[in-house]
Amino acid sequence: xxxxxxxSYEAQLKRAKRRGDKRAIEEIIENLIPYTDLPIFHASGxxxxxxxxxxxxxxDYPIVATWGMxxxxxxxxxxxxxxxxxTLNARGETIFxxxxxxxxxxxxxxxxxxxxFYEHHHFDNKVYPFFIQRQDxxxxxxxxxxxxxxxxxxxxxxxxxxxxxxKGNSLMSKIHNNPKLKGPRMPLILSQKLxxxxxxxxxxNDDKLKIxxxxxxxxxxxxxxxxxxxxxxxxxxxxxxxxxxxxxxxxLIF
DNA sequence: CCAGACGTTGTT
DNA sequence: GTCTGG
DNA sequence: CCAGACGTTGTT
DNA sequence: GTCTGG
Numbered sequence: 001x002x003x004x005x006x007x008s009y010e011a012q013l014k015r016a017k018r019r020g021d022k023r024a025i026e027e028i029i030e031n032l033i034p035y036t037d038l039p040i041f042h043a044s045g046x047x048x049x050x051x052x053x054x055x056x057x058x059x060d061y062p063i064v065a066t067w068g069m070x071x072x073x074x075x076x077x078x079x080x081x082x083x084x085x086x087t088l089n090a091r092g093e094t095i096f097x098x099x100x101x102x103x104x105x106x107x108x109x110x111x112x113x114x115x116x117f118y119e120h121h122h123f124d125n126k127v128y129p130f131f132i133q134r135q136d137x138x139x140x141x142x143x144x145x146x147x148x149x150x151x152x153x154x155x156x157x158x159x160x161x162x163x164x165x166x167k168g169n170s171l172m173s174k175i176h177n178n179p180k181l182k183g184p185r186m187p188l189i190l191s192q193k194l195x196x197x198x199x200x201x202x203x204x205n206d207d208k209l210k211i212x213x214x215x216x217x218x219x220x221x222x223x224x225x226x227x228x229x230x231x232x233x234x235x236x237x238x239x240x241x242x243x244x245x246x247x248x249x250x251x252l253i254f
Numbered sequence: 255c256c257a258g259a260c261g262t263t264g265t266t
Numbered sequence: 267g268t269c270t271g272g
Numbered sequence: 273c274c275a276g277a278c279g280t281t282g283t284t
Numbered sequence: 285g286t287c288t289g290g
Contacts, residue, residue: 046274047290083260085289098260099259120274123266127275
């Protein structure tokens with residue numbers, strides 16, 4: 001599962017920067033960043049933040065997109081409201097089957113670069129938020145699906161995305177403290193090699209199988225986690241830098 | 255055939 | 267748009 | 273996902 | 285307990 005993320009400028013621009021094209025970076029900062037909610041120290045998917053994603057059609061130059069997939073057959077604002085809280089994540093195992101995701105799974109895959117994500121741990125009837133990041137604290141590349149929706153009423157365009165999830169690893173199991181095999185979920189984290197595989201167009205069945213393989217392999221990236229301040233309700237601090245900082249809960253036994 | 259959905263998460 | 271359930 | 277409401281009347 | 289809103 002993945003409903004809460006941190007996405008700094010540095011993380012979001014990581015892929016654009018790898019070519020060392022300074023002019024391109026300036027352009028992105030000038031023309032795209034103003035339309036995003038960056039920097040995001042914490043955002044809930046349920047607030048549908050605007051971020052940068054790297055689509056297959058333009059692998060090194062990002063576009064602005066809203067978190068919460070709006071499938072092409074949606075016809076008005078009311079339908080958007082009823083669907084986009086349910087399409088923040090897409091189960092990797094079924095992206096080629098679900099009506100909301102199947103077209104995007106074939107033709108509209110993307111990468112989302114974040115610093116880390118947040119998960120809620122339950123202990124003694126209370127909820128403790130954790131921030132999860134790479135052990136080396138480098139940005140994380142997530143597998144995503146995107147779509148451009150056109151409003152039939154006025155031709156207005158809206159680009160949206162969903163984060164692909166997969167089976168959770170042992171750290172996730174511990175945070176979710178779930179003994180069941182059915183197990184916790186986590187976002188699909190891609191190694192550098194798989195990032196490019198994920199964006200490669202599908203032209204035959206082998207390509208499709210390759211993508212399926214990626215969604216089924218458990219992420220090999222080493223992660224670490226610490227408790228942070230509340231992410232929901234009255235005690236929520238909002239989108240402030242300190243929200244991903246470690247906070248000690250004395251009563252919590254983890 | 256038409257109507258209605260179309261999605262994800264987890265059980266301290 | 268396309269699939270599922272009745 | 274978590275937090276917060278969960279109801280009625282009539283009008284600041 | 286269960287549903288809605290963010």
